[in-house]
Amino acid sequence: xxxxxxxxxxxxxxxxxxxxxxxxxxxxxxxxxxxxxxxxxxxxxxxxxxxxxxxxxxxxxxxxxxxxxxxxxxxxxxxxxxxxxxxxxxxxxxxxxxxxxxxxxxxxxxxxxxxxxxxxxxxxxxxxxxxxxxxxxxxxxxxxxxxxxxxxxxxxxxxxxxxxxxxxxxxxxxxxxxxxxxxxxxxxxxxxxxxxxxxxxxxxxxxxxxxxxxxxxxxxxxxxxxxxxxxxxxxxxxxxxxxxxxxxxxxxxxxxxxxxxxxxxxxxxxxxxxxxxxxxxxxxxxxxxxxxxxxxxxxxxxxxxxxxxxxxxxxxxxxxxxxxxxxxxxxx
Amino acid sequence: xxxxxxxxxxxxxxxxxxxxxxxxxxxxxxxxxxxxxxxxxxxxxxxxxxxxxxxxxxxxxxxxxxxxxxxxxxxxxxxxxxxxxxxxxxxxxxxxxxxxxxxxxxxxxxxxxxxxxxxxxxxxxxxxxxxxxxxxxxxxxxxxxxxxxxxxxxxx
Numbered sequence: 001x002x003x004x005x006x007x008x009x010x011x012x013x014x015x016x017x018x019x020x021x022x023x024x025x026x027x028x029x030x031x032x033x034x035x036x037x038x039x040x041x042x043x044x045x046x047x048x049x050x051x052x053x054x055x056x057x058x059x060x061x062x063x064x065x066x067x068x069x070x071x072x073x074x075x076x077x078x079x080x081x082x083x084x085x086x087x088x089x090x091x092x093x094x095x096x097x098x099x100x101x102x103x104x105x106x107x108x109x110x111x112x113x114x115x116x117x118x119x120x121x122x123x124x125x126x127x128x129x130x131x132x133x134x135x136x137x138x139x140x141x142x143x144x145x146x147x148x149x150x151x152x153x154x155x156x157x158x159x160x161x162x163x164x165x166x167x168x169x170x171x172x173x174x175x176x177x178x179x180x181x182x183x184x185x186x187x188x189x190x191x192x193x194x195x196x197x198x199x200x201x202x203x204x205x206x207x208x209x210x211x212x213x214x215x216x217x218x219x220x221x222x223x224x225x226x227x228x229x230x231x232x233x234x235x236x237x238x239x240x241x242x243x244x245x246x247x248x249x250x251x252x253x254x255x256x257x258x259x260x261x262x263x264x265x266x267x268x269x270x271x272x273x274x275x276x277x278x279x280x281x282x283x284x285x286x287x288x289x290x291x292x293x294x295x296x297x298x299x300x301x302x303x304x305x306x307x308x309x310x311x312x313x314x315x316x317x318x319x320x321x322x323x324x325x326x327x328x329x330x331x332x
Numbered sequence: 333x334x335x336x337x338x339x340x341x342x343x344x345x346x347x348x349x350x351x352x353x354x355x356x357x358x359x360x361x362x363x364x365x366x367x368x369x370x371x372x373x374x375x376x377x378x379x380x381x382x383x384x385x386x387x388x389x390x391x392x393x394x395x396x397x398x399x400x401x402x403x404x405x406x407x408x409x410x411x412x413x414x415x416x417x418x419x420x421x422x423x424x425x426x427x428x429x430x431x432x433x434x435x436x437x438x439x440x441x442x443x444x445x446x447x448x449x450x451x452x453x454x455x456x457x458x459x460x461x462x463x464x465x466x467x468x469x470x471x472x473x474x475x476x477x478x479x480x481x482x483x484x485x486x487x488x
Contacts, residue, residue, distance in 0.1 A: 105427060105428075149472075149473075268382070269381075269382050269385060271424070272380065272381040272382040272385055273380075273381075273382070275381045275417065275420055275421060275424060276380055276381050276382075276417055278420065279413070279416040279417040279419070279420045279421075280413055280416065280417070282416050284416070285412050285415060285416065287402070287403060287409060287412070291401070291402050291439075294402055294412065294415065295415065295419070298415055298416050298419050299419050302416075302419045302420045302423060303423075305420065305423075307427070308420060308423055308424040308427065309424050309427035309428060310427075312424065320385075321382065321385040321386055321389050322385055322388070322389055322428055322467065322471075323471075323472060324428075324471060324472070325427060325428045325429045325471075326428060326429035326430065326465075326467070326470075326471045327429055328429075
């Protein structure tokens with residue numbers, strides 16, 4: 001009997017998801033023994049043509065990581081959806097846009113300018129923008145079209161499952177792989193989240209939580225937090241209250257605020273929820289002040305929170321309520 | 333003035349003061365712009381930032397949150413919590429390219445029907461100057477279904 005087939009693809013992503021998959025350790029040998037790898041650009045030499053040649057539904061399990069940033073990403077999303085029985089949005093980029101999705105706060109023109117012109121580390125190639133079409137001795141070649149708005153995988157094609165995380169924790173991946181390998185039934189597909197919890201991260205965070213009374217916010221480099229005490233109480237914008245559990249609260253336990261990589265809880269907008277949580281614990285604008293003084297004092301505290309959009313939506317912007325910023329020259 | 337742009341304002345009004353202020357403006361037959369779609373909430377602190385973002389995405393041109401004056405909150409300091417959220421929300425919306433005038437917080441006691449009406453009038457003028465938002469259509473590039481539905485509902 002032929003083995004079931006496995007594919008993994010990276011769209012707009014960093015490659016950390018593949019590394020996290022390899023972090024499952026020896027289990028990867030069982031995966032290799034149980035599955036036939038039919039497409040996996042990171043580790044094996046398959047061409048897009050090979051995938052096009054497969055019959056529809058040929059791939060039993062396809063882990064798709066990366067956001068949809070350009071026309072190549074989109075083309076592969078449609079292709080792999082057609083060829084896969086089970087398509088999994090693997091990791092934060094595919095699930096909710098992640099760091100590439102932050103490009104939605106600005107325009108492609110501004111992004112290009114930063115990368116190719118203004119960047120301090122750009123030297124002799126300064127100002128050399130990528131050309132959509134180039135002439136080479138072999139003929140004309142073109143590069144994929146960069147889209148103005150970064151999208152998540154499920155905004156382009158239907159996905160069966162979502163494994164959140166940046167990257168997904170190896171033990172969570174292992175649990176899912178074991179379930180698949182042992183033929184255990186998975187929950188009903190349809191954009192279902194697997195390999196994560198369904199409570200806020202604070203629930204699994206062991207740091208001591210007392211009354212929160214924040215009088216100013218700090219960025220991580222500005223203070224050394226007291227160990228063992230909730231980071232949000234100490235003025236670090238720890239995303240725990242608005243973030244799905246599943247990672248084991250690794251970052252807060254070593255003094256680094258949760259950045260929110262597991263995304264929002266079911267049906268929530270992560271940034272809006274975090275904004276509400278943070279604003280509620282600010283100790284400013286007491287009733288002893290008059291209306292104007294209250295407003296001023298509150299504004300002064302909020303001003304210490306640098307870049308609220310980038311902080312609250314670091315991972316989930318492309319999948320949030322507003323999805324992108326409105327910019328003067330974007331009517332699409 | 334048939335073709336004048338009529339903005340859509342989603343108004344979240346506190347049950348204990350501003351909703352009654354709107355009621356008073358009605359019974360006193362105060363004339364003001366018919367642009368606000370009032371939604372009664374128990375307190376301005378009930379207004380999740382999600383409500384505001386969703387309103388903006390689904391076709392509102394602006395959102396007005398109205399509650400009790402500080403010190404007069406039915407729940408002691410719900411309105412101050414609302415002010416904290418609103419202050420941070422405004423800073424965040426700036427990053428999303430949403431003009432400050434599009435989301436406003438005002439205080440209107442139950443007796444201040446006229447003041448509430450003036451706030452709606454003022455905001456309507458400001459939104460007229462800014463023009464329509466139409467988030468889905470103009471920012472996300474989708475078809476304007478939501479706005480159409482809103483207009484039918486209200487205009488019908």
